[in-house]
Amino acid sequence: MDARLRRVNKEISDCKNDKTSQIKIELFDESPFHLKGSFPGPEGTPYEGGLFEVDIVIPDSYPFQPVKMKFITKVYHPNVSSASGAICLDILKDAWSPVLTLKSTLISLQSLLCSPEPNDPQDAEVAKHYMTSKSSFEETATYWTQIYAGGPGPKEKKGKGVGGKGVQDEVAIAGLERAHVDRFETLGFERSKVIDALRRLNYRGPNIAQITDDRVVEELLK
Amino acid sequence: MGSDYEYSDDDGEYYDDEEMFDGTQDEGDDVDMDNFGDDFKVAGKGKRKSYEVDYDSLSQQAVEKLMQRDVDHICGIFGVDTDTANLLLRHMKWNKERLIEKFMDNATSVLVAAGVAAPEPASPPAPVRTHNNSAPNSSTTRRPTTRGSKLLSLASGSKSAKSPPSTPKPMQRQLSKKQDEPFVCQICFNDAPDLQTLSLGCDHAFCTECWTDYIVSKIRDESEHSIRCMAEGCALVAPDSFIRSVLLPETGADPEKQEFNEKTWSRLQELFVRHFVGCNSSLKFCPYPSCTNTVSCPSAASKSSLTTIVPTVSCGARGIGNSAQDPAQSQQASLGLQGKEHKFCFGCDIESDHRPVICGVARMWLKKCRDDSETANWIKSNTKECSACQSTIEKNGGCNHMTCKKCKHEFCWVCMGPWSEHGTAWYSCNRFDEKTGVDARDAQSRSRASLERYLHYYNRWANHEQSAKLSLDLYAKTEKKMEEMQITSALTWIEVQFMKKAVEEVDKCRMTLKWTYAMAYYLAKGNEKELFEDNQRDLEKAVEDLSELLESQIEAEQIPTLRQQVTNKTVYVQKRNEIVLEDTANGFLEGRWRWNVPVPGFDDPVETA
Numbered sequence: 001m002d003a004r005l006r007r008v009n010k011e012i013s014d015c016k017n018d019k020t021s022q023i024k025i026e027l028f029d030e031s032p033f034h035l036k037g038s039f040p041g042p043e044g045t046p047y048e049g050g051l052f053e054v055d056i057v058i059p060d061s062y063p064f065q066p067v068k069m070k071f072i073t074k075v076y077h078p079n080v081s082s083a084s085g086a087i088c089l090d091i092l093k094d095a096w097s098p099v100l101t102l103k104s105t106l107i108s109l110q111s112l113l114c115s116p117e118p119n120d121p122q123d124a125e126v127a128k129h130y131m132t133s134k135s136s137f138e139e140t141a142t143y144w145t146q147i148y149a150g151g152p153g154p155k156e157k158k159g160k161g162v163g164g165k166g167v168q169d170e171v172a173i174a175g176l177e178r179a180h181v182d183r184f185e186t187l188g189f190e191r192s193k194v195i196d197a198l199r200r201l202n203y204r205g206p207n208i209a210q211i212t213d214d215r216v217v218e219e220l221l222k
Numbered sequence: 223m224g225s226d227y228e229y230s231d232d233d234g235e236y237y238d239d240e241e242m243f244d245g246t247q248d249e250g251d252d253v254d255m256d257n258f259g260d261d262f263k264v265a266g267k268g269k270r271k272s273y274e275v276d277y278d279s280l281s282q283q284a285v286e287k288l289m290q291r292d293v294d295h296i297c298g299i300f301g302v303d304t305d306t307a308n309l310l311l312r313h314m315k316w317n318k319e320r321l322i323e324k325f326m327d328n329a330t331s332v333l334v335a336a337g338v339a340a341p342e343p344a345s346p347p348a349p350v351r352t353h354n355n356s357a358p359n360s361s362t363t364r365r366p367t368t369r370g371s372k373l374l375s376l377a378s379g380s381k382s383a384k385s386p387p388s389t390p391k392p393m394q395r396q397l398s399k400k401q402d403e404p405f406v407c408q409i410c411f412n413d414a415p416d417l418q419t420l421s422l423g424c425d426h427a428f429c430t431e432c433w434t435d436y437i438v439s440k441i442r443d444e445s446e447h448s449i450r451c452m453a454e455g456c457a458l459v460a461p462d463s464f465i466r467s468v469l470l471p472e473t474g475a476d477p478e479k480q481e482f483n484e485k486t487w488s489r490l491q492e493l494f495v496r497h498f499v500g501c502n503s504s505l506k507f508c509p510y511p512s513c514t515n516t517v518s519c520p521s522a523a524s525k526s527s528l529t530t531i532v533p534t535v536s537c538g539a540r541g542i543g544n545s546a547q548d549p550a551q552s553q554q555a556s557l558g559l560q561g562k563e564h565k566f567c568f569g570c571d572i573e574s575d576h577r578p579v580i581c582g583v584a585r586m587w588l589k590k591c592r593d594d595s596e597t598a599n600w601i602k603s604n605t606k607e608c609s610a611c612q613s614t615i616e617k618n619g620g621c622n623h624m625t626c627k628k629c630k631h632e633f634c635w636v637c638m639g640p641w642s643e644h645g646t647a648w649y650s651c652n653r654f655d656e657k658t659g660v661d662a663r664d665a666q667s668r669s670r671a672s673l674e675r676y677l678h679y680y681n682r683w684a685n686h687e688q689s690a691k692l693s694l695d696l697y698a699k700t701e702k703k704m705e706e707m708q709i710t711s712a713l714t715w716i717e718v719q720f721m722k723k724a725v726e727e728v729d730k731c732r733m734t735l736k737w738t739y740a741m742a743y744y745l746a747k748g749n750e751k752e753l754f755e756d757n758q759r760d761l762e763k764a765v766e767d768l769s770e771l772l773e774s775q776i777e778a779e780q781i782p783t784l785r786q787q788v789t790n791k792t793v794y795v796q797k798r799n800e801i802v803l804e805d806t807a808n809g810f811l812e813g814r815w816r817w818n819v820p821v822p823g824f825d826d827p828v829e830t831a
Contacts, residue, residue, distance in 0.1 A: 003410040003431070010411040063409055064439035097454035098409045098428075098436055 004062055008032050011102050023106050025056070033058040036072070037106045041149065042114045046141035047075070050149025054109065055085070056102060066096035067105060076137075076144040076175070078118040078127035087112075088122035125199065129175050133205030140175030147173070174199045180208070189220050197222075271800065273577055273807035275531055277519035277568065279538030285495045285505070285516050292318055300325060305461030309336045312448065312494075315501040337450065337459030340424045407432055409452065420468065422460060426453035433468050434483070441486050447493040465490065508537035509573050510564040515539050519568045528582065529823035530810045533568035534575045540564070575733050578806030579741040582821050587740035591680060607669050609638050609662035638662040679743040686736035689769075693729040696772065700725045703776055711781045720785055724772055724792045731765045731799045738802065746816040746827055750809070757805055761798040768795050 009032060015025045023039045035056040041047030053072040059065045069092060071085035079088045091100060091108055121127030130137045145151035171178050174195045180203060184194045197219040201211055270276065280288075289311075296307040299322065313336035314321040325332050333339040406413040407429035421427040428436075432452070437460070440446045449465060451458040469483040492514060499505040499516050504523035508515045515537035522533035540563045566573045570581035572588070579587070605614045608624075610631035615624065617635055624641075625632050632641035639662055704718040738758045745751040768791040776784065809815050820826050 003412070003435070006412070007410050061435075061439050061443060064436045065443065091454075097456075098432070098452045099426075099454050 015103050023103055025102055039106050039110050042110055045114055046138045047113045047145050050145035050151035052149055063098040066092050074148040076141040078116045078121045078130050080122055082123050082126055128202045132202055132207050136204050143172045170195055273803035275521055275533040277517055277535040280516045280518055282495055282514045289498050305463050306338050308462055309338050309459055316498055337457050422451050422458045424451055424456050424458045426451050426456055428452055437465055437468055438486050441490050447497055506568050508564050509566050513539055513564055522568045528569040532577045532580055534577050535568045537564045576737050578803050579737045583744050607666050609633055679739045683736055683739040686732045690732045696725050720789050724788050727792050727795055728769055731795055734799055735762055744817050746818045757802045761802050764795045764798045
């Protein structure tokens with residue numbers, strides 16, 4: 001049997017038998033080389049309680065070349081693209097070793113969620129948010145976990161069944177303060193545009209003092 | 223025959239060995255090639271011309287010998303085996319002095335960094351290996367030679383090793399049998415009882431098949447010569463003998479795979495050579511496709527030398543394969559580019575001879591041509607510049623009252639003067655000699671003049687480039703003429719070679735001429751430039767005359783005269799070319815040339831009043 005196929009099959013069945021790691025690997029369709037992995041968000045992080053799905057493509061020269069992975073679930077994290085789910089992680093590139101498995105790689109992703117590397121970002125805007133105000137970043141990440149990954153949401157609102165999936169707060173998704181958005185909206189700008197501009201400017205935490213209203217308006221008029 | 227004149231390119235671009243390396247090597251360069259003089263052809267030759275550089279062409283084998291010499295040297299000093307020396311040198315980018323220094327300072331750390339030895343674990347490693355194959359292995363034919371013992375003795379002898387240094391383990395180990403647990407390769411999950419496994423000194427064992435696939439994938443897909451252990455986080459690098467034993471096992475597999483792996487192995491050798499060449503500033507790999515030769519040119523190794531010399535070199539190979547010397551095939555080869563020698567510039571990435579102009583200026587000119595030439599002609603014939611802001615304006619209809627879109631300046635298209643001064647004489651400009659109009663036209667003509675100037679040089683440059691391309695046709699035509707001559711006259715093959723020589727000379731001179739225009743464009747005004755342009759004009763005239771002669775009809779009775787003429791002209795053209803090249807090269811050496819733009823390595827241009 002083809003060594004690659006044997007290895008992938010073994011990896012999938014190993015994962016099935018392993019009940020402790022909570023990591024799942026399933027087939028998308030018939031192909032054993034396009035898989036869907038999933039793992040729960042690590043405890044004690046804004047991702048706790050969410051279930052994160054990963055798109056896995058096994059290249060022809062696997063395991064000698066690294067697997068291709070990206071998040072299906074939207075994640076608010078400096079090393080994950082908030083738009084495409086692309087992941088910046090060394091073992092998916094040059095630090096790959098053939099002894100790494102799908103499971104161990106997924107575990108690495110899980111631990112990447114625990115320890116962001118904002119200095120080597122995949123998503124610069126998210127990384128800036130993280131660097132400016134960690135607490136505000138964590139709020140947004142928690143909110144994303146809640147609406148995209150089925151997480152429980154912010155702690156104080158736990159159990160209240162906030163919002164539900166239908167109602168999504170654009171301001172919270174962008175990691176901004178409602179008061180700020182409202183203020184510029186009253187100047188006569190469209191709400192979505194205000195959110196966009198403030199996000200680009202990283203209008204958060206201590207940064208706010210440094211960004212004049214004129215600068216915001218300028219960005220809005222662009 | 224053919225003694226009427228000599229062709230300098232005929233006897234190859236090989237120069238005397240002694241002269242070559244005489245004081246031209248810089249300190250950092252430890253490649254001393256004198257001992258390898260007999261590996262490549264060295265033809266004695268008179269004093270080299272000032273526009274030529276000393277260089278040598280090395281085959282892949284010759285470079286491998288140079289590498290081997292460094293390796294032997296390191297083996298001798300450190301008392302290590304070839305594999306270790308190779309890994310150490312590659313790790314240190316073939317800088318022998320630094321390697322020796324670092325090794326003397328802390329041998330263990332260098333060995334670890336180079337991937338020769340595993341870093342010392344916190345606690346001594348347990349001698350038990352759990353990965354061994356359970357079944358008795360019948361095919362343990364390959365017993366690796368025990369190396370590492372030498373390495374051990376030296377490592378413990380080095381001064382800085384405080385605690386006993388980690389004992390580098392034998393590089394390759396065919397697993398000995400026994401152990402209770404059955405072995406499963408952690409990559410392919412194969413647990414066949416007769417599985418053959420291999421490991422580096424770190425004892426991370428994997429099956430032979432996975433090793434092969436891994437090594438092949440690294441070499442072929444990634445062009446990687448440094449192949450690390452497959453285990454995660456293990457920094458050990460597979461030594462050459464290990465890779466060789468994996469790719470080319472003594473007990474041959476099926477022949478097809480064998481051939482494939484042999485190719486992979488030779489690809490790896492090429493990667494090693496490329497790495498070595500890349501680490502040495504006095505060596506450069508031939509840029510021609512599928513050519514594996516290297517050129518050594520120590521005099522052009524430093525960046526600063528490139529402001530005084532144009533290191534045009536040739537790797538010695540011609541076309542594809544070296545058959546051009548064979549008369550029967552040379553006729554075929556000379557029709558196309560196949561027969562041309564691999565000429566390139568050692569100092570920059572221009573893959574042709576750009577003498578006489580130096581690399582920096584040549585690059586500047588090429589960039590300018592890419593940016594400017596396509597639209598410049600159109601702009602010149604269809605537009606004028608706004609007399610206020612100098613934006614380029616196309617008048618596509620309407621009256622002569624122009625309003626610049628950009629600065630809103632209103633002016634007259636005919637006289638270029640401001641519209642406000644036109645008074646009542648609108649729509650019929652009669653103010654041609656008014657001062658403001660004259661000023662505006664002056665400003666415009668200055669801007670035009672710079673474009674005109676550029677186009678003057680560019681058109682001539684492009685013309686020679688075009689003609690050089692057409693020289694392929696000329697070759698073909700000449701070939702035909704030579705055949706005709708052999709039939710219509712009593713001349714022999716060798717006697718009609720004068721035509722081919724003439725075509726080659728024309729081609730060569732057109733290259734020179736082409737680049738003289740790039741040079742002249744950037745030369746600052748003055749006597750020096752005038753002299754340069756005089757030389758350029760003489761060469762151009764001579765080349766055009768000879769070109770015309772080559773295109774002319776051949777009459778049987780005129781062949782002797784034609785031959786006389788062509789031969790004379792060829793010699794003359796050759797002389798003129800030499801004068802241009804030599805004078806320019808001397809100018810660089812004497813620092814005679816001044817530019818009209820800032821050129822790195824030169825003084826900034828002085829504004830001429």
